[in-house]
Amino acid sequence: NAGVTQTPKFQVLKTGQSMTLQCAQDMNHNSMYWYRQDPGMGLRLIYYSASEGTTDKGEVPNGYNVSRLNKREFSLRLESAAPSQTSVYFCASSEQGPPTDTQYFGPGTRLTVL
Amino acid sequence: GENVEQHPSTLSVQEGDSAVIKCTYSDSASNYFPWYKQELGKGPQLIIDIRSNVGEKKDQRIAVTLNKTAKHFSLHITETQPEDSAVYFCAASRPGGGNKLTFGTGTQLKVEL
Numbered sequence: 001n002a003g004v005t006q007t008p009k010f011q012v013l014k015t016g017q018s019m020t021l022q023c024a025q026d027m028n029h030n031s032m033y034w035y036r037q038d039p040g041m042g043l044r045l046i047y048y049s050a051s052e053g054t055t056d057k058g059e060v061p062n063g064y065n066v067s068r069l070n071k072r073e074f075s076l077r078l079e080s081a082a083p084s085q086t087s088v089y090f091c092a093s094s095e096q097g098p099p100t101d102t103q104y105f106g107p108g109t110r111l112t113v114l
Numbered sequence: 115g116e117n118v119e120q121h122p123s124t125l126s127v128q129e130g131d132s133a134v135i136k137c138t139y140s141d142s143a144s145n146y147f148p149w150y151k152q153e154l155g156k157g158p159q160l161i162i163d164i165r166s167n168v169g170e171k172k173d174q175r176i177a178v179t180l181n182k183t184a185k186h187f188s189l190h191i192t193e194t195q196p197e198d199s200a201v202y203f204c205a206a207s208r209p210g211g212g213n214k215l216t217f218g219t220g221t222q223l224k225v226e227l
Contacts (some may be wrong), residue, residue, distance in 0.1 A: 031213055040219060042120075042203060043158070043206075043217045045214055045216075056212065090157050097211055102160050105159065
């Protein structure tokens with residue numbers, strides 16, 4: 001089991017460029033999440049997908065879109081990147097409901113927007 | 115929405131000493147409180163969690179306590195070792211709503227030899 005995988009690991013963009021961050025999980029989890037991590041601010045939820053076919057906004061959704069492509073894959077798209085989106089992005093997945101609702105995180109994508 | 119505060123932001127201890135990290139939460143409906151450890155360049159990894167029907171939980175050198183009345187929970191690490199050096203995050207979630215977690219801002223723990 002690879003768990004949660006993310007591509008790419010690193011990316012540099014210019015302001016206004018677009019890109020898609022990919023995430024896949026092989027644990028047959030229903031729920032998937034995208035977070036961003038900034039110094040001194042912990043992890044903040046961007047979007048989540050409670051189950052295949054559904055997506056909902058988190059705490060900081062502006063400037064992002066998501067697609068739950070199937071049960072395994074959940075992508076995050078930046079349509080027009082801004083320097084404020086420079087961050088480390090983490091994808092996570094979980095089952096729903098106790099006692100199996102632990103969120104498992106991927107290794108992250110470090111994004112720099114110039 | 116939920117607000118989770120975490121203290122201290124940095125903590126330095128001598129090897130073998132204990133470390134305590136504290137978090138408070140604002141939403142009285144929150145009932146699940148995980149702790150994550152993040153090593154440099156890696157994603158967060160769950161180390162222990164506690165639910166609101168339990169006051170304390172232990173796993174070897176790690177323990178978590180929960181005070182629902184005061185809305186705070188703490189992580190205790192005993193007999194610290196150099197490999198415990200990392201950033202630790204607390205989090206909270208409430209029932210329903212897709213198991214969304216609200217994280218604290220993290221504690222950088224350094225265990226010195």
